[in-house]
Amino acid sequence: MSEAYVHGYHPRENERLQDQAGTLVDLLHCDTSYPPGSVVLEAGCGVGAQTVTLAARSPGARFTSIDVSAVSLAQAERATRSAGLTNVQFQQADIFALPFAPESFDHVFVCFVLEHLSRPVEALTILKGLLRPTGTITFIEGDHGSTYFHPDSSAAHKAIQCLVDLQRLAGGNSLIGRQLYPIMVEAGLEAVRVSPRMVYVDSSKPALVDGFTRKTFTAMIEGVRESAIDAGMATPEAFDAGIRDLYRTAEADGVFCYTFFKGVGEKNGRG
Numbered sequence: 001m002s003e004a005y006v007h008g009y010h011p012r013e014n015e016r017l018q019d020q021a022g023t024l025v026d027l028l029h030c031d032t033s034y035p036p037g038s039v040v041l042e043a044g045c046g047v048g049a050q051t052v053t054l055a056a057r058s059p060g061a062r063f064t065s066i067d068v069s070a071v072s073l074a075q076a077e078r079a080t081r082s083a084g085l086t087n088v089q090f091q092q093a094d095i096f097a098l099p100f101a102p103e104s105f106d107h108v109f110v111c112f113v114l115e116h117l118s119r120p121v122e123a124l125t126i127l128k129g130l131l132r133p134t135g136t137i138t139f140i141e142g143d144h145g146s147t148y149f150h151p152d153s154s155a156a157h158k159a160i161q162c163l164v165d166l167q168r169l170a171g172g173n174s175l176i177g178r179q180l181y182p183i184m185v186e187a188g189l190e191a192v193r194v195s196p197r198m199v200y201v202d203s204s205k206p207a208l209v210d211g212f213t214r215k216t217f218t219a220m221i222e223g224v225r226e227s228a229i230d231a232g233m234a235t236p237e238a239f240d241a242g243i244r245d246l247y248r249t250a251e252a253d254g255v256f257c258y259t260f261f262k263g264v265g266e267k268n269g270r271g
């Protein structure tokens with residue numbers, strides 16, 4: 001699978017993550033804010049697409065945002081600086097080898113990262129260990145199997161399946177949204193609650209048509225074109241037909257639906 005999609009390094013992928021974050025702020029973040037004085041770890045912050053919203057919504061909290069990619073971190077730092085935010089510090093680190101003492105954080109926030117990890121339960125267990133006894137942990141993940149649209153198209157479903165298969169071959173899981181609850185419970189989190197966040201798009205919502213259907217979802221599938229063809233998963237003609245049909249759902253009579261999953265758990269069930 002292309003590095004571009006797997007880790008969000010490519011300029012177009014970075015733009016896509018920013019488009020996605022801007023379009024979905026209310027849907028994904030309306031119920032996330034941290035009290036003044038709390039210390040929050042954002043794991044896998046990427047280019048800071050969520051960091052800016054998190055830090056702006058909780059101005060009295062202090063965030064440490066980490067990522068394995070120094071290039072993405074530099075971009076995240078620029079994004080928070082230009083938003084005038086001063087409550088975030090960035091650090092290059094791997095979730096599986098974090099340089100923090102146990103119980104260093106009041107809260108942990110993780111968005112669109114678990115889908116890329118081959119050992120998500122281990123990652124959750126590590127992050128849980130960093131929480132203070134009353135701490136909470138929040139995950140947001142997508143699930144590409146939750147996609148349906150009008151006009152329906154088997155070519156479009158096949159193009160989406162290419163991404164699902166490529167991500168599985170790379171050790172990830174783009175159907176992880178539906179598994180958030182069992183994964184969080186397996187990692188020993190308490191009081192776990194998962195809520196589906198459905199994006200429904202028709203042409204009465206032009207910002208979502210452009211920001212989500214075109215620039216977020218279809219752009220993401222389009223981004224694996226070469227990898228899917230190289231892997232023999234689709235012919236160029238078949239893949240391009242699928243992409244054409246996805247763009248077709250952004251026309252005046254088109255409809256596009258996708259569901260994200262947001263899970264919140266507590267370390268000791270006393271949060």
Ligand SMILES: C[S@@+](CC[C@H](N)C(=O)[O-])C[C@H]1O[C@@H](n2cnc3c(N)ncnc32)[C@H](O)[C@@H]1O
Binds near residue numbers: 021048050067113
């Ligand atoms: C799809 S991006 C999501 C970025 C951001 N959370 C967002 O919602 O826009 C996934 C991020 O996870 C990071 N990542 C992947 N594996 C990681 C690991 N083991 N430790 C830390 N970061 C990791 C990648 O570098 C990338 O920036």
